[in-house]
Amino acid sequence: MKAIPVETSAGTFRATFSERGLARLNFPCADISAPLTVDNSSVPEKVLVRWKKLTQAALEDALHGRHLAMLPPLDFQNGTDFQRDVWNALRSIPAGCTRSYAEIARAIGKPNAFRAVGQACGANPIPVLVPCHRVLAAHRKLGGFSGGLDWKKRLLASEGVEAA
DNA sequence: AAGTATCCATTTA
C-alpha cells in the first residue's frame, strides 16, 4: 500500500487510505512514514481520487482556519474504543476555539482521564483534520504536538488563537 | 516557578 501525496498551500501532506477511508495523515516534513498495514486494493481508484480530493479540500480549509465542511471518511479502525471517543470529541471542537485536556476528558464522561486523553491525542493518526492542535493544557499552555510544535502554533495562529 | 500527586490507557512480562 502506498501513501498518497496531497498537495496543499502549506506543503505536500501524505495520506494513507484504507478500504474504509483515510487512516493516516502525516505532515510534509514528517519523515516517519506509518508502517500501517492496510489494504486498499479493494478500493476503486476513482474513490481513492475522490478521497484524496476531499482530504486536500479539508486540509486547505483547516489551514485557513475554516470549519471543515466536508471530510473524507475517516478510518479509526486502528485506534481503540477510547481513542475513538477522544477523537470524536476532538472533532466537535469549533474552529478558532481551544479546549483543555480536562475538558475533553469531561466530554467523554471521564473527567480525570485527561492524561489518557493526551496520550490518545498523541496517538491521533490524523492531525489537523482531527483538531488535536486545538487542545491545549490548562491555562492555555501550549503542551506539545506530534508533528512538531511548529505546526501546532501555525495552525492555531491561522485560526486566530493566540497561545502562550 | 517548581515539585508532587494522581489517574487512565497502553504496553510489556
Added chain:
DNA sequence: TAAATGGATACTT
C-alpha cells in the same frame, strides 16, 4: 491476566 510504565496533565506549595 496481571503488573509496571508513561504522559501533549493538574493541582499544590
